[in-house]
Amino acid sequence: xxxxxxxxxxxxxxxxxxxxxxxxxxxxxxxxxxxxxxxxxxxxxxxxxxxxxxxxxxxxxxxxxxxxxxxxxxxxxxxxxxxxxxxxxxxxxxxxxxxxxxxxxxxxxxxxxxxxxxxxxxxxxxxxxxxxxxxxxxxxxxxxxxxxxxxxxxxxxxxxxxxxxxxxxxxxxxxxxxxxxxxxxxxxxxxxxxxxxxxxxxxxxxxxxxxxxxxxxxxxxxxxxxxxxxxxxxxxxxxxxxxxxxxxxxxxxxxxxxxxxxxxxxxxxxxxxxxxxxxxxxxxxxxxxxxxxxxxxxxxxxxxxxxxxxxxxxxxxxxxxxxxxxxxxxxxxxxxxxxxxxxxxxxxxxxxxxxxxxx
Amino acid sequence: xxxxxxxxxxxxxxxxxxxxxxxxxxxxxxxxxxxxxxxxxxxxxxxxxxxxxxxxxxxxxxxxxxxxxxxxxxxxxxxxxxxxxxxxxxxxxxxxxxxxxxxxxxxxxxxxxxxxxxxxxxxxxxxxxxxxxxxxxxxxxxxxxxxxxxxxxxxxxxxxxxxxxxxxxxxxxxxxxxxxxxxxxxxxxxxxxxxxxxxxxxxxxxxxxxxxxxxxxxxxxxxxxxxxxxxxxxxxxxxxxxxxxxxxxxxxxxxxxxxxxxxxxxxxxxxxxxxxxxxxxxxxxxxxxxxxxxxxxxxxxxxxxxxxxxxxxxxxxxxxxxxxxxxxxxxxxxxxxxxx
Numbered sequence: 001x002x003x004x005x006x007x008x009x010x011x012x013x014x015x016x017x018x019x020x021x022x023x024x025x026x027x028x029x030x031x032x033x034x035x036x037x038x039x040x041x042x043x044x045x046x047x048x049x050x051x052x053x054x055x056x057x058x059x060x061x062x063x064x065x066x067x068x069x070x071x072x073x074x075x076x077x078x079x080x081x082x083x084x085x086x087x088x089x090x091x092x093x094x095x096x097x098x099x100x101x102x103x104x105x106x107x108x109x110x111x112x113x114x115x116x117x118x119x120x121x122x123x124x125x126x127x128x129x130x131x132x133x134x135x136x137x138x139x140x141x142x143x144x145x146x147x148x149x150x151x152x153x154x155x156x157x158x159x160x161x162x163x164x165x166x167x168x169x170x171x172x173x174x175x176x177x178x179x180x181x182x183x184x185x186x187x188x189x190x191x192x193x194x195x196x197x198x199x200x201x202x203x204x205x206x207x208x209x210x211x212x213x214x215x216x217x218x219x220x221x222x223x224x225x226x227x228x229x230x231x232x233x234x235x236x237x238x239x240x241x242x243x244x245x246x247x248x249x250x251x252x253x254x255x256x257x258x259x260x261x262x263x264x265x266x267x268x269x270x271x272x273x274x275x276x277x278x279x280x281x282x283x284x285x286x287x288x289x290x291x292x293x294x295x296x297x298x299x300x301x302x303x304x305x306x307x308x309x310x311x312x313x314x315x316x317x318x319x320x321x322x323x324x325x326x327x328x329x330x331x332x333x334x335x336x337x338x339x340x341x342x343x344x345x346x347x348x349x350x351x352x353x354x355x356x357x358x359x
Numbered sequence: 360x361x362x363x364x365x366x367x368x369x370x371x372x373x374x375x376x377x378x379x380x381x382x383x384x385x386x387x388x389x390x391x392x393x394x395x396x397x398x399x400x401x402x403x404x405x406x407x408x409x410x411x412x413x414x415x416x417x418x419x420x421x422x423x424x425x426x427x428x429x430x431x432x433x434x435x436x437x438x439x440x441x442x443x444x445x446x447x448x449x450x451x452x453x454x455x456x457x458x459x460x461x462x463x464x465x466x467x468x469x470x471x472x473x474x475x476x477x478x479x480x481x482x483x484x485x486x487x488x489x490x491x492x493x494x495x496x497x498x499x500x501x502x503x504x505x506x507x508x509x510x511x512x513x514x515x516x517x518x519x520x521x522x523x524x525x526x527x528x529x530x531x532x533x534x535x536x537x538x539x540x541x542x543x544x545x546x547x548x549x550x551x552x553x554x555x556x557x558x559x560x561x562x563x564x565x566x567x568x569x570x571x572x573x574x575x576x577x578x579x580x581x582x583x584x585x586x587x588x589x590x591x592x593x594x595x596x597x598x599x600x601x602x603x604x605x606x607x608x609x610x611x612x613x614x615x616x617x618x619x620x621x622x623x624x625x626x627x628x629x630x631x632x633x634x635x636x637x638x639x640x641x642x643x644x645x646x647x648x649x650x651x652x653x654x655x656x657x658x659x660x661x662x663x664x665x666x667x668x669x670x671x672x673x674x675x676x677x678x679x680x681x682x683x684x685x686x687x688x689x690x691x692x693x694x695x696x697x698x699x
Contacts, residue, residue: 026494059564131614166650196420196589201633201646208643223565230644253637267569268593271634273616275644282574283568 004017013233013248014322018084019047020217021071021104021185027079028063029068032290039289040066042241043080048185048217053208055228055249056221057264061286064221066240068189071095071219072106084185087318102132102181107207109190111170115162121148121173122158128180147176151206175206185217193222204231227270229253234322237261240297241289247323257325259302259333266336280336296327304332309349381583382409382432382553387445387455389424389431389607391654399654401427401440403607406503406680409553414575414584416594416615419604420630422651426585428604429555431455432585433470434462449552468498474528475558477538480545481530487514487541488526491548498549513544517574536567541681547582554579557587572596591634603627606652606662613686623683623693626663661690 028041041063048054051225053332058064070077082090089100108114115124120313125144134140148157151172164169171191176184180259188207192200208231211218222228228249229236235252237245237260256262266280287293295299299309308328325331381600386406390398402424402556417425420665430436432447434455447455452596454465466472474480482490491510501509507526512521517540530538539559546554556575560568576585576631588594594601602612602626623629629647649666651659661667664674673691680689683696 059566077588166653168650182637197591197630197633198420198647199650201644205643205646224635225565226635226637229637242520244671246418264565265637267565268637269568269572269590269596270636271591271619271631273595273619279569281569283570285536285567286564 012250015049015052015233017102018054018086018256020081021219022047023067023080023081023085025080026067026070026077026082028066028075029078036290039241039292041070044236044238044241044243045080046152046236046243046246047221048219050184050217051210051211051215052234053218053220055235056219056238057235059223059264060284061240061289062238063241063289064238065189066241068106068187068219068221071187072104074125098132102128105181105183105186107186107188107191108177109175110194111167111174112162112194112298114174115170117162119161120158121153121160121162121165123175124162125158125180128177129132130343132181134181134283143180147179150179150210151176166178166199166259167195168202171195171203172206175203175210179210179214182214183216185219186211187219187221189221190223191220192227193224200227207231212294214259225253225264227269230316237264240292242297243324243326244298245325245327246316247320251320251323255331256333256334256335257319257323257330258298258327259304259329260298262333262336263303266299280333304329372521379410380408381411381450382585382680383446383448384408384428384432385446385448387428387431387447388443389427389436390443391440391442393654396657398443400607401654402431403658404445405604405607405609406445407602407609409583409585411583412581412583412600414586414597416598416601417585417587418528418589418591419602420589422606423604424607425589425604426557427607429472429557429585429587432553432555433466433472435466437592440661449484454532464498467494467551469552470547471549471554473539473542473546473556473559475561477542478530480542481538482531485529486526487528487530487533490547491526491541494545509548510544513548514541516547516578517541517544518570519544534567535563539563539571539584540574543571543579547579553583553585555585555587558589559586560593561588562588568593571625582596591619591630602632606658608662608689609680609694610663610688610689611686612680617684617686621684621695623686623688623695624663624690625667625669625694628694629666663690 004076023044023046025043025045027043030033030038030040032038056064056067059348069075071082077090081088084100096160110128122144125147126140129140129143144158145155148155152174153169168357192203220228220232232249235249236243239260245252245261256265263280263282280303284301295311296309296314299305314328317323318324371607384405384407386404387402388404389402390400392398399659406427417428418424431442436442442455446453475482488507488510495506495509497605510526511522514525516585519525519537519540560571563571574672586598600611600614601618606627613617618627622631632645633647647666652662660675661678664670667696669692676688678691680687683693
């Protein structure tokens, strides 16, 4: 029951201790054809505390993966800071980054392209250890065996090749690799979206277990709001490279303030008959990050947009503890589902354990 | 359930007395040879009926055989696989043993198909209008000008803005959502008896998926549709009945509310509890332990037994698909049964 107490305490998502990782006003642009600029990420700030899970949600093109990759320093930020354990790593050179890379690891979406098909699993897992002078060959081998055990793979996996594993098992290998150097922070970019639901839950639970045990900070990037809500302490919602809403997971899902968050919630199909009652269908497609709309970026698709939204860009305003929203008419659109009523309710034993298969 | 759908079904049942069933799939087996061993059965004895005006969901995880079922309906099972058993009938006529020239009259005419990835389903170097009119001219006895008018109407019907101009355009000029609408228009254009949509919304973002689901729900409300999806939420939104597939078999088949609110097969129960939901937040997600059988595995008895916490020695025998509480279930010990 302690697990339940933990996830339902009011403090969930309301911690105020210093961040382990903090991206501050991060700005990333790419060059587009014709000398134009593609604004992939425009002044995003997101922080993760030790042992905390933060979910970054948005649709394709919203810039969420760019945030992850920029934090990993795969892209050069045009502006802003990336603080890791208090130190700005936004412009560190590769030599100074090396010790940090061990503590800041990443799990990618596609376990098929993120593992070299010709490398044995032992070599995959040993590579980071060798690169960081972990120790003798024997010490490295012991660590590899330990990692396999931690992620729940059989000991003889080490000799095998990635092609001999299923998608879920490969993602376990990717998690093991991320854990190799005892990181303090893991960024997972759509870690389960290529997996089947029954396997998805296995990997998410594995990540959560390890995170709780090792007090790792976890930034999860995903498009599935229901999944992110299940596992995150806080949620940051992005649209067209900008942050539109942020808050504790239950708050964002139960009392969404930005019309885009509301639309996203209402667009998520739920496996219930007749779950489409209050569906809000947004018209049109997300605009191009090269030719962004004036004013509020969301106004061309927003059901409640007014004249002001076309010309004036709403600032990201604090509207409560750990709660932010960028909308002139925040809170005007009602939540699509009556979720808030659920939050105070204690889960029954059956709900906690999951349904019995035959009762 | 939408009232449009209800009334469509009511109308259908009045109109066609015995012709209620449009498509009938009877115990089909699709086998792929594997060196030495017995063949791998990608589909292993699948049967279902599709009624006029209904939407049937084929739901399952990768490798469950849901897409293969769709391919076998059109006789396009990839080689070296082939249908080695069973029959498929469209309005009472066998369509599983037809010669290629006869099949061409069915594909795109009597059965329309919407694929997952519109970029591969559409020809990138032909105009959208060209692709639509080609299909019309092949299957309908009309002039080119008439075909163009039909093409325009088809695009307009699926909610493509300024459809007239789009006819001259090419697939790459369209967003993912619009391309998928073109695919749907192409599937609909010859008024097929059955439309098969294979993961038609999977590659789309949530808000765009909602738009396409709306196209299915509102504009295709009278169509007879097979919706293949891995997403129970998507199935819940537009299907009347669903068939849950596992390892090439249907394990549970019933109306959407029967199956989703009171699942009987342990796999359906497991699948439903593994889906993250907004309303119940558990400290942990509830996965199904283990992995589904792969093409390498030889399955005896119930394919779900190795992952099922209620498996018993009886499960070494294959459970038949039998009626339990008004829906069909392939389990010796369905949930709620007294047998322990």
